């Protein structure tokens with residue numbers, strides 16, 4: 001399967017992509033995760049990306065296009081989480097894919113629910129595990145239940161940055177819904193309910 005996950009910040013793209021990876025072994029390419037990793041390692045890419053991510057702006061297309069095209073080489077089954085994020089990236093993706101996409105999954109959720117998911121998110125800075133203080137707490141409280149590292153709030157999950165990310169999403173990313181609908185690739189998944197309920201819907205949508 002060659003999939004793109006589309007949807008607003010906090011809708012649960014990363015959570016669902018990880019499930020597909022665990023069940024089927026498909027490779028997840030999450031541009032946000034790759035950029036945060038580069039920031040943590042202090043690489044030149046990370047240094048460049050930092051200012052954009054902290055403000056909730058998109059990182060320049062050339063940087064993310066390069067990041068994705070390197071990783072797509074030779075992959076048969078993949079989930080692109082967080083890419084493409086505007087029309088330029090979508091056109092670039094069409095050019096770099098050796099074979100066309102099978103589907104673009106659009107996760108749909110009301111804005112209040114997105115904000116509730118983002119405001120309660122905690123992440124492990126060491127292993128990348130993602131928790132939620134209410135819906136998916138770590139069994140070890142403030143520590144990661146996989147590796148024991150103290151959990152942190154993602155820097156761009158502060159309320160003012162969240163508002164800006166939602167605006168950027170509406171302006172730059174949401175137009176991709178029609179772009180992929182016109183290409184008959186769009187599968188809409190209702191993202192309300194528990195992660196398990198959403199996963200069941202996702203699997204049905206991919207049949």
Ligand code: AP5
Pocket residue numbers: 007008009010011012013014015016031032033035052053054056057058059060061064081082083084085089117118120121122130131132133135136156165191192193194195196198
């Ligand atoms: P990125 O990391 O891609 O962030 P995003 O798209 O804003 O999405 P999130 O990761 O915030 O949400 P998610 O949908 O993955 O939700 P999650 O599963 O974590 O991008 C960050 C930044 O990087 C961008 O702002 C930009 O600067 C840059 N960037 C990245 N890609 C780029 C690109 N292509 N071009 C340019 N710049 C780029 O879930 C959220 C929370 O909800 C968690 O706590 C989770 O536990 C919980 N949860 C999940 N599912 C459920 C459920 N069903 N019920 C209850 N809680 C749930």
Ligand code: MG
Pocket residue numbers: 013014015030032
């Ligand atoms: Mg994510």
